[in-house]
Structures are given as C-alpha cells and as structure tokens.
C-alpha cells in the first residue's frame with residue numbers, strides 16, 4: 001500500500017529525522033560553548049594535565065544533540081587585553097621564549113610556542129564566553145580557568161589568567177560595573193586573588209583544600225579552606241551558608257564560575273572527598289542562585305585530574321547540565337547597572 005511514509009522512503013527526502021527535527025526543533029542547549037580544537041592539540045606528553053578532556057567533551061556534547069551553532073570558536077586575545085593584567089616584561093618573555101629555567105619549572109608544563117598560543121587562545125575563549133554570557137545569560141567555555149597565573153609569572157599549569165583578563169576587559173568596555181569570581185576548583189585561586197586584590201569592582205570567592213598547593217594563599221575577598229578528608233556535607237554546608245547571600249550583597253553584573261572537577265574523591269592531586277552527586281549539588285547552588293537573581297554566568301572548566309578521564313568529562317558534563325537547567329528555570333537577565 002502506498003503511504004506518505006513509503007513515499008518519503010522512496011524519494012529519500014525529507015528524511016524521517018529531518019521531519020522530526022522540523023516538528024520538534026531541538027533547543028537542547030539554550031546557550032553557546034566556546035571551544036577550539038587547538039586546546040587538545042597542545043603537546044604536553046604524558047602529563048597529568050588532561051588536554052584530551054577538551055576533545056572528549058566536544059564529542060560528547062555533539063552526541064548529546066548540540067548543533068554546530070552551539071559552538072563558537074575563539075580568537076587569541078589581543079596583547080592590549082592581556083596587558084591589562086600581565087606585565088609587559090612577562091608578556092615579552094613568553095613571546096620570545098625567554099623564561100628562565102626556574103620560571104619554566106614553576107609553570108609545571110613543557111614550554112613551547114604551542115603553549116603560548118594555547119594561553120592566548122584560552123584567554124580569547126574566556127573573553128568570548130563572558131560576552132556571550134552577558135547577552136544570553138549563560139555561556140560555557142570548554143577550557144579556561146587558569147587561576148594560578150600572576151601578573152608577572154605563571155604557575156601550576158597556568159600561563160595567563162584568562163578570567164582576570166576577561167573581567168578587566170568587560171569592565172574596560174563598560175559592559176559590566178562589577179563582577180564576582182566563584183572559584184570552586186580544588187586549589188586556591190592564588191593568581192586571581194592577587195590580581196584582583198583591592199579592586200572594589202571585583203569580588204573573589206575561593207573554596208579549596210588547604211593542605212595542598214599553593215603553599216602561599218594570597219587572600220581572596222572570601223576564602224573557605226577545607227582539609228583532606230572533608231566531603232560533600234562540609235563542602236555544601238559552607239557553600240549554602242554563602243550563596244545566594246554573597247550574590248545578593250555584592251550584586252555582580254557577571255559571575256565567572258570556575259567549575260573545577262578536582263574536588264572529586266578520585267582526583268590524583270587532592271584529598272577532598274566530594275562525590276559526583278556532591279559536585280552536582282555544588283553546580284546547582286552556584287548556577288541556579290545566580291540565574292534566579294538574573295545574573296549572567298560565564299562558566300570555565302579549570303582543573304580535573306582523576307585517573308580515568310571519563311570521570312573528569314562526566315563531572316564537566318554534569319556542570320553543563322546544571323547550567324542548562326539553571327538557564328531554563330531563569331532565562332531573564334537583570335540589566336547591568338550603568339558604568340561609573
């Protein structure tokens with residue numbers, strides 16, 4: 001018997017998936033991801049820093065239904081933007097490959113021109129993520145979060161401080177009046193704390209493990225120190241006692257969320273005992289409370305060093321799901337106060 005379905009099968013167009021996509025247009029990801037394949041092509045050898053996670057995440061998101069239009073490719077940041085945070089001397093050393101042996105050692109990554117490209121591109125990625133977050137409520141950088149970079153040197157896998165540069169640029173352009181950095185990576189955000197110290201337009205929050213790197217922890221606006229063995233309960237109790245209160249008090253026009261996967265119980269670099277469930281709740285609190293108040297959120301990935309990269313990827317995907325839900329629950333954006 002001839003049916004419309006048989007007709008479509010015969011002519012092969014439009015296909016069933018196409019018709020379904022017309023009838024039920026996919027709006028699975030109501031925001032953009034910023035991603036470049038150059039992120040995972042960084043040659044680091046057998047290093048604990050898992051650049052592979054960037055590619056795996058991109059692939060997983062495509063499989064979950066993200067379309068081409070969900071991804072935006074970053075350009076390297078301009079030197080003008082980088083120099084708002086980093087010293088001219090340090091930038092020159094990076095560009096000419098003249099870091100001292102000690103400076104390369106504290107970076108803990110093999111120095112190469114590719115690393116310099118990666119650093120500038122990652123900063124460009126977080127700038128683009130901040131711009132997208134301001135226009136769409138939420139944006140996720142499948143990279144970034146290099147919070148151990150100081151104005152005059154890099155440390156602990158971090159060459160340039162992408163979040164600080166993006167924050168300064170948004171403010172310089174008058175797109176925001178003030179911003180908050182919510183740093184939930186396992187490690188204290190020493191570089192960010194140091195760069196933004198004493199700047200009334202920036203509030204830095206860091207919740208981290210005390211008895212690991214960095215040994216010296218320059219004060220953030222608010223530091224929450226936890227210890228080896230602390231788990232979901234104490235972590236989440238701390239978070240709940242400060243959010244949404246901090247958002248309500250400081251009223252940022254933009255939040256940078258460093259959603260590190262390294263507080264996870266299997267992580268090789270830390271001793272906090274957070275479960276994946278605990279990390280999901282962390283994401284929910286940070287993201288939903290900000291969105292509920294209409295504050296745009298730029299998410300960056302930061303660290304994650306579980307032996308199985310699948311664990312790291314699944315934790316980052318959970319953050320993305322939490323961002324999706326937070327955006328869906330509260331799509332509106334509170335207008336930024338006029339710049340002063």
Ligand SMILES: [Zn+2]
Nearest residue numbers: 185186187303
């Ligand atoms: Zn970390």
